[in-house]
Amino acid sequence: MIRKAERVKTLKPSATLAVDAKAKALIKEGVEVINLSIGEPDFDTPSYIKEACKKALDEGLTKYVPSQGILGLREAVCETLKRDYGFDYSPEEVLITSGAKQAIFNFLLALVNPGDEVLVLAPYWVSYPPMIEIAQGIPVIINSTLEEKFEPSVEKIEKAISPKTVGIILNSPSNPTGLIYSEKFLRDLSEIIKKYQLWVLSDDIYDKLRFDFKPPQNILSLAEDLKDRVFIVNGVSKTYAMTGWRVGWLVGPKEVVKVCTDIQGQSTSHATSFAQKAAEVALRGPQEEVERMCKIFAKRANLVSELFSNIPEIQFIAPQGAFYFFAKVSSFYGKKTLEGKEIKNSIDFAEFLLDYAKVAVVPGSAFGDDEFVRFSFANSEENLEKAYFRIKEALNKLN
Numbered sequence: 001m002i003r004k005a006e007r008v009k010t011l012k013p014s015a016t017l018a019v020d021a022k023a024k025a026l027i028k029e030g031v032e033v034i035n036l037s038i039g040e041p042d043f044d045t046p047s048y049i050k051e052a053c054k055k056a057l058d059e060g061l062t063k064y065v066p067s068q069g070i071l072g073l074r075e076a077v078c079e080t081l082k083r084d085y086g087f088d089y090s091p092e093e094v095l096i097t098s099g100a101k102q103a104i105f106n107f108l109l110a111l112v113n114p115g116d117e118v119l120v121l122a123p124y125w126v127s128y129p130p131m132i133e134i135a136q137g138i139p140v141i142i143n144s145t146l147e148e149k150f151e152p153s154v155e156k157i158e159k160a161i162s163p164k165t166v167g168i169i170l171n172s173p174s175n176p177t178g179l180i181y182s183e184k185f186l187r188d189l190s191e192i193i194k195k196y197q198l199w200v201l202s203d204d205i206y207d208k209l210r211f212d213f214k215p216p217q218n219i220l221s222l223a224e225d226l227k228d229r230v231f232i233v234n235g236v237s238k239t240y241a242m243t244g245w246r247v248g249w250l251v252g253p254k255e256v257v258k259v260c261t262d263i264q265g266q267s268t269s270h271a272t273s274f275a276q277k278a279a280e281v282a283l284r285g286p287q288e289e290v291e292r293m294c295k296i297f298a299k300r301a302n303l304v305s306e307l308f309s310n311i312p313e314i315q316f317i318a319p320q321g322a323f324y325f326f327a328k329v330s331s332f333y334g335k336k337t338l339e340g341k342e343i344k345n346s347i348d349f350a351e352f353l354l355d356y357a358k359v360a361v362v363p364g365s366a367f368g369d370d371e372f373v374r375f376s377f378a379n380s381e382e383n384l385e386k387a388y389f390r391i392k393e394a395l396n397k398l399n
């Protein structure tokens with residue numbers, strides 16, 4: 001047997017795999033499954049962005065480019081941060097990556113030593129804990145409840161800090177809750193960050209998908225003096241319906257961006273050249289498409305909230321951004337299906353929905369909260385309504 005590296009010893013297969021495999025098998029059999037497990041917009045990339053990519057190819061942007069990313073895109077990222085947040089950054093403080101995912105990965109590899117602790121607020125995006133573990137750090141999970149609007153008290157966060165704590169990851173609007181952190185929470189948290197001299201990784205990938213249509217905001221908007229310890233992650237995946245293009249970025253203090261660039265220079269080299277050009281045009285071009293998509297998501301968020309408010313056993317907070325609906329379904333645990341199978345946890349519940357309603361959702365355990373399941377509303381209103389009626393009918397059969 002070939003010996004595996006220590007760093008992969010804690011790597012587990014994704015908790016979503018079982019339901020996902022089952023959904024795919026059903027679809028293959030010809031069953032009409034409504035897939036609400038998907039984490040990407042159901043829109044096509046706007047055509048002016050595709051045209052920009054074709055032009056870049058025709059003009060020969062098909063060779064290696066600098067590891068840090070093409071200057072035009074790094075400048076466009078700075079212009080966007082100025083326009084949206086009023087922040088001043090220079091292109092040396094920007095690293096272009098193959099999606100936000102690689103930005104987070106490079107960052108953690110650059111800053112986490114074996115045994116370092118990184119605070120992660122649950123429910124969290126599935127990839128944070130495994131990425132910290134690959135960097136041989138320890139994810140310290142801080143739980144929160146629906147009643148707390150998924151904002152743990154600052155006292156609770158402070159209690160989780162040890163001499164080994166190096167940083168904290170924030171994500172707002174959040175995947176999976178669809179909620180936006182309050183200004184008070186971010187302000188209070190900024191005091192803790194300063195007191196313990198932590199870094200903050202602000203994953204702002206859903207920042208433009210806010211249903212109050214206000215300008216985006218992150219912890220730096222409320223505590224400018226944190227600029228030397230806040231790192232911003234973003235990308236084009238969700239805002240411009242460009243998940244497959246793989247372009248994201250990390251923005252922050254130069255010396256860390258430089259190390260992350262060196263890591264990237266020894267791994268993927270850089271994000272695809274012509275995709276970077278398309279991303280530059282996405283940021284600099286007309287933003288009406290983004291507004292249009294956001295309005296559609298907002299309408300669906302309302303629709304889903306209205307529909308599910310008719311099932312009192314399901315608790316939720318109406319989404320404020322992103323395209324996820326996080327529903328507390330634990331009041332159904334302990335009930336049995338017609339075949340006599342007891343629903344014990346979120347995986348069982350997701351399997352039940354797939355079997356009896358032909359609706360695929362992601363079990364909350366994947367996000368660190370087993371009392372919930374996540375529905376994505378990156379799907380048509382028609383399908384969302386159909387899914388709701390199927391779910392309601394299936395739930396009536398539980399006893």
Ligand SMILES: Cc1ncc(COP(=O)(O)O)c(C=O)c1O
Nearest residue numbers: 039099100101125175235237248
């Ligand atoms: C919270 C969060 N961060 C980062 C990412 C990764 O995005 P990208 O496609 O840019 O790698 C996702 C994608 O699902 C996400 O939900």
